[in-house]
Amino acid sequence: MRASAARAWLPHSSWMQLRSREIMANPRVSFIVPVYNTQEFLPRCLDSLLGQTCPDIEIVVVNDGSPDDSAAIIGKYVCKDSRVCVVEKSNGGLSSARNAGMDVARGDIIDFVDSDDYVEPNLAEFLVDTFAKEHPEIVVFGAECEPAELASERIKQLLSPEARRFESFDPALLFSANAQPYVWRAAYSRELIERMSLRFAENVRFAEDVVFQLESYPLSVRTVLAPERLYHYVMQEKSLTHVFNAGAKRMDKVDAHLLVLHEVLERWDRRGLLDLCPGELVTWFLDLVVFDLARLDAGDYAAVAARVKDELEGHLAQDWPGLPAKATVRRVSDKIADGSRVSMFDAARMYLATRGLMSCLEKVISLSHWR
Numbered sequence: 001m002r003a004s005a006a007r008a009w010l011p012h013s014s015w016m017q018l019r020s021r022e023i024m025a026n027p028r029v030s031f032i033v034p035v036y037n038t039q040e041f042l043p044r045c046l047d048s049l050l051g052q053t054c055p056d057i058e059i060v061v062v063n064d065g066s067p068d069d070s071a072a073i074i075g076k077y078v079c080k081d082s083r084v085c086v087v088e089k090s091n092g093g094l095s096s097a098r099n100a101g102m103d104v105a106r107g108d109i110i111d112f113v114d115s116d117d118y119v120e121p122n123l124a125e126f127l128v129d130t131f132a133k134e135h136p137e138i139v140v141f142g143a144e145c146e147p148a149e150l151a152s153e154r155i156k157q158l159l160s161p162e163a164r165r166f167e168s169f170d171p172a173l174l175f176s177a178n179a180q181p182y183v184w185r186a187a188y189s190r191e192l193i194e195r196m197s198l199r200f201a202e203n204v205r206f207a208e209d210v211v212f213q214l215e216s217y218p219l220s221v222r223t224v225l226a227p228e229r230l231y232h233y234v235m236q237e238k239s240l241t242h243v244f245n246a247g248a249k250r251m252d253k254v255d256a257h258l259l260v261l262h263e264v265l266e267r268w269d270r271r272g273l274l275d276l277c278p279g280e281l282v283t284w285f286l287d288l289v290v291f292d293l294a295r296l297d298a299g300d301y302a303a304v305a306a307r308v309k310d311e312l313e314g315h316l317a318q319d320w321p322g323l324p325a326k327a328t329v330r331r332v333s334d335k336i337a338d339g340s341r342v343s344m345f346d347a348a349r350m351y352l353a354t355r356g357l358m359s360c361l362e363k364v365i366s367l368s369h370w371r
Contacts, residue, residue: 027131029124029187030058030107033115034097039068041116041234046077046084048118054125059084060101061115065091070115095200095208098183102193111187116234123230127187134165136224137192138217140179143231150235154359159185159233161225169218171277175284177225179217183209185231192220201263206256215267218276250292254304257288258311265315278316279323285312286324286332287354290347291363293336305336328353 031049035042049059061074063086077084087100098112109127113119123141130139143159145151161178173179179186192198196219201211217223264281268274289308296304312320321333328350335342351363 027108027128028056028058028106029054029109029111029127030060030105030190031111031113031124032098032101032105033059033061033113034064034094034101035061035070035074035115036064036066036091036094036097037068037070038066038115039070039073041118042070042073045113045115045118046073048121049113050077050081050083051121052124053122054128055083057083057124058105058107060087060105061085062087062089062097062101064089064093064097093202093205093208095202095204098200099202102199105190108190109187110190110193112184113231114184116236117184118232118234120230120232126226126228126230130224130226131187131189134222134224136165136222137189137220138186138223140186140223140225141231142227142229143182143185143233144229146232146234151233153362154355158182159229161227163227164225166220166223166225168221169276171280173217173223174214174277175280179223179225180213181207181210182233183212184233186213188216192216201267204256204259204263206253207260211260211263211267214264215271218268218273219271250295251300254289254292254296254300257285257292258304258307260288261285261308261311265311269315274315278320279325282312282316282320282333283324283326283329283354286329286336286350290332290342290350291344294342294344294347298341301341302339305339308336326350326353 033045033049038045046059046061049057059081061077061084063071063074071088074084074086078086085104087104089097089100092100101112102110109131111123111127126141127139130136140161142161145155145159148156158178158181164177166173166177188198193216196216198212198216198219200208204211265274268276268281285308293301293304316323321337322330324330324333328346332342332346332350335346351359355363
């Protein structure tokens with residue numbers, strides 16, 4: 001395995017904690033709002049930010065070349081309130097817009113808000129209080145889905161973290177604490193972002209926030225999870241996530257997940273993280289793709305299995321199929337490694353072992369809907 005001395009650099013120093021306390025004595029929140037074709041929802045989003053109970057905030061609105069009337073709406077808010085500033089750029093995607101916002105944000109706390117969503121009025125106050133008192137580098141909070149009927153029980157669970165505090169890195173933070181996905185339900189210290197040169201992957205258009213989280217969480221000296229539901233996630237039926245569930249887009253979805261895996265492995269490799277929790281990482285990826293793999297035709301399956309094998313073998317080790325802790329996951333990884341087909345039965349058994357009966361049933365029912 002490469003990067004065998006990965007733990008040597010991990011940030012445990014008391015100096016970093018003292019530095020964090022100095023910075024966060026009286027912190028200020030910068031909200032970064034990427035905008036593209038959301039004129040219908042943008043006023044509600046910006047009004048929710050301007051209505052914060054903590055008024056000392058900055059709102060960085062990034063117009064990512066939106067062709068609708070979003071620019072005019074943003075202009076009105078900039079004229080109305082000095083706390084709103086705008087970054088105008090050509091269209092480059094969500095990651096590019098978030099990076100552009102981070103480049104100009106001046107606050108000590110960086111929080112991301114999607115322009116079709118909105119937040120509770122006490123979000124900034126909660127973040128300021130938590131960063132000032134507990135001195136974390138990342139704070140993760142809960143969210144509500146709207147409309148609720150579009151949200152699976154799995155998504156609702158993922159948006160419901162329990163109160164916990166992690167000192168440095170624990171694999172549970174990434175894989176079992178309901179702290180990811182979705183970058184808009186976490187706030188980051190600017191000091192962490194600058195110290196570790198954190199950036200969104202601009203080549204990744206699907207699950208780009210997962211790449212950012214899987215890189216940033218292991219680098220955080222202290223991460224606080226809070227159950228408070230402070231964000232409203234407005235689910236759009238025509239969103240990229242929903243479209244990818246359709247059968248015709250299955251191969252596109254697998255390709256997108258393979259790009260996410262590649263980017264995560266590359267970033268972990270560069271930072272010397274590959275030996276932190278390789279078994280959990282393999283399990284996480286197979287959990288993302290196993291049902292889609294099982295439904296590919298023979299030709300596509302063979303090509304995808306070879307790509308997965310090359311990616312994991314190249315970054316982890318030749319014995320990567322044996323890294324997962326659960327036997328049902330190892331059965332899937334063994335089949336991928338030797339090129340034999342992963343069946344729907346294999347996928348269901350793996351889901352049952354990793355997520356439980358209810359999530360497994362929910363997944364099977366959702367697949368029958370998209371068949």
